[in-house]
Amino acid sequence: MNTLGLVAKNPEYKGTSILRGPSFFENKMEEDEGESENNSFEADLELETSGDQDLETEEEFIPSQLNILPSITTDDEPMRKYSFKLKHNESGNILTVQHTVTEVGQRLRIQMAACCFNDQSNKLVVIDKRGNIFVFDFVSKRYWRLNIRMPKAKLIRPSPLHRNDYIVGNKMGEIYAIDVDKSIVSASSQVGSGAIEELSWSSNGLQGSRKCTTLMRFGSEAILVSLKTLSVSHQLEFDESRYTLKFAGFLPNSDQFFTCFTNDSLHVWSSHSLGTLRSAQPIRARDRRLRLLPAGKSVPEITLRGPNDSDVEDELAFECKDHDFSDGLLLAYCFTPDGNKLCLSTLDGYLLVLSTVSFDLEKMYRLTDFVLKKLAFLPQPKERILFGITARNQAVMLDLAHTDEKLIVQRLNAISLGLSRDGKLLSIISKCGEVNVWSTCRLFNALQAHTICLSKLKSTFKQQKSLPTCTVSGCMNQELRHLLKPDRLKAMLKEYGCYPDKYRFLIWTSLLELPCNGSQFQSLIKLGTPSSVSDKGRNLKIRNDSQRRGVIKVWGCLSLWCKVIGYADFVPHFIYPFVKQLPKNGLVSFEVVATLILNHFHLWFEFHPLPPSNYLAMCENLLQRCDEKLCKFFKTLEVSSMDYAWSLLSNAFSEVLEEQQWLILWDNIVTEPPFFPIFLVVAYNLIQREVLLRLPDKRAIVAFFHDQNPVDISKLVSKARKLATKCDAKLHPQRFIQRFTPIPKGVYPKFLKYPSKWIEQQEEQTDKITKSHQEIDARIRHLELEEVKMMERLENGLKQEEHARRIKKMEELYAHTIQREEERLTCQRKMLIAYQMEVRRRKSEVMTKLQESEQRRKVMEMEKDIDVLMHNIERERRRHNQEMQLAQDEIHNQEMDLLAQRYTNECEGAPLAEKYYDKIQKLCQERDQLQNSLRKMTMETVQPTGGSPLLSIENSIVEILQEFADIINTDRSGT
Structure with a gap:
């Protein structure tokens, strides 16, 4: 299942609510009584632009056309509006819009690129391929051109945010918001690099907020855009590399959108979490239903053409460049106005109706002789009337409730269609560069009238006994x-x-x-x-x-x-x-x-195998009498009746006429006397006279009578009847052609x-030739058999000789093979001995390396033990040093305490030197003993250096003694 990845561009995008206006007028199309008759026209509306001509002057000379100046006015200049009238006819075509320009003295029609109705269904906005924008107001019966241009426009839709705003997308991936009343571009943005092919937005919650998300598709890519700011919020990326995106759009009345891939799978996504909600396979569901269809039941079929039409096969003859079969079978889609159903058309001629809730297949129809590439449902009657454009660019109207009822709205050149929101107006863009607006009410009435007429005709022709065939x-x-x-x-x-x-x-x-x-x-x-x-x-x-x-x-x-x-x-x-x-x-x-x-x-076979000269002579005599100049022209170029008459008769006029014309012609031939085809040949040459006289040579004339050329068949038959009526009795073919x-x-x-004798001779010669061929074939077969036997004998001798030669070669080959094998074995033995010696040598090298490795390992273990021992000694030495330092500090503290105490006691009477003489002497002796003991203790571990701890202790003791000496001297001098 496909998954959806997205790149956040602008997560904060706001929506808006729809501003609704009054409902569209109830299909009354009243004329504007206050408008001048000179400026309103009840005909096709042709928008003509001419370089330096004024509008009023142009209207005086061309009263049937509306001319608009090509110059773009400034924003301050008000837009000029012109009136028009709607056509009143039974066909339903109420307006035809064309745009014609004059360039270099020539009139050029500009094709229309896109058009749409507004949400109130009272305005039509049309954009041509040069970017000119025209607005038609059906209420005021006025139209005007905007002061802005939208070059390379691809599609246009009414904006749901503001009543007068429209969203325009072009082929360069740019999107614009334009105001048709003010003729300004309110916003623009570059959202892609390709042509915008689809544009839809979420209609859920538009009334309550200003937030609206738009889904746009560029080929196989899609994005989500904020409609208010026209900024890209998310880039939709699909991780399935084997299939590409084909359709994408929002579901009606929902914030969910669906996608269709080239494998014909449908997926529904949430616009908030962008996760897959459900998926469906409509083609598989259709095939499953067809397989399980009960006996006696069939799928409803819709047929456009009659049973006797022979070019039904051409209905599906579309180019691969237009429809690629590798893109799947789904061709187009549309939703019902209430949004409950999704209608899909397929490339193999089916119409599928799915529920938008579950995507289950509810209905299907078989399109026997056409394919729909554009679809649109009429709001009323509900889920019944479908407008579409076929693969042959025909606009049709189908009644899905009664499949026999259909109407061809436009027979040629239709490329796209659009319905107004209320369903009362239909717009069709043609290849020839015009936009036709139709009244769907009149089309529906025409469909009903057509159905009633057919039913009355069937009842009229219906008899108690059916007409036998x-x-x-x-x-x-x-x-x-x-x-x-x-x-x-x-x-x-x-x-x-x-x-x-x-x-x-x-x-x-x-x-x-x-x-x-x-x-x-x-x-x-x-x-x-x-x-x-x-x-x-x-x-x-x-x-x-x-x-x-x-x-x-x-x-x-x-x-x-x-x-x-x-x-x-x-x-x-x-x-x-x-x-x-x-x-x-x-x-x-x-x-x-x-x-x-x-x-x-x-008379065709009287001189067989020669051409029917008598029959062709009648055609030539009649043509000579009717048009002597044409006959002289034929003789000048050596064109005979075989070229301009027999080429028509020998194929029953089928090469120069299309099928329907051929049927009409033979309706008249079987009705008229037997000589009538002669006058048809002469009439065809007379009707095509001007074309024939302008052909350069005989080759072109001969090719002309083998190609289909434009001809009015009714005029041809009428011309032949007149020739038969006015023909001179001496030249009339009825003298030579018997009655029926x-x-x-x-x-x-x-x-x-x-000539039966010729046929007999031909058959005799054929029999003789056949017998000769048979005899020759028999002799050839006999010779072949003898040759086969000789070849067999030769092959047997050659086989034996070859067998002996091959056996000798095989023996030699075996001897050479055995010798080579023995040599190979000797060589292998030598190689084996060399390998064994090499293995022994390498084994000794390996043993040596192993011994060296073992020695290195033992040395490393000894080094490791020595390092551990040195570490332990160093640790013990530091511990002894610390203990000695502590002892020294303790001794120093005790000495200081003693000196202080002695000094305190002796200061009371005698001099300090006498008072503490015995104690000082004792202390000096203890000092000497202590130094001796320290020397003994550290002699084994530390060499006596100038920076050792013992020396520092001795120095400190010397300093203490010096202090005591100074104290004693001071006391003596004082005494």
């Missing part, structure tokens, strides 16, 4: 044929321009009167695919294997029905578009192509309008 075992009944009369179908085609997608091939079956000969078709299939078709079918460049097999099956049946078709190389290209539309109904594809060959294109004759029931009539 053409199958191999059945055919269209007479009742249905009576309902689908050609006159009714022609009227329907004239009214709507095409047939309904759901019943198109049923109508084709009725118009071409297909018999649905199932048993005969099965008989053709049982005959197998001719070798010529199967060999050529391997080289067909069709990516879809099932479609390639279908083309080969129908082509094989046609070649069995008519031999020449198996030798015509253009036939698979002609068959492919029909097989692609009917991949599971080969019978109808076969009978459609066979009916067209019998009626429309029976359907295939009869129960039999497939033979098609014989081709």
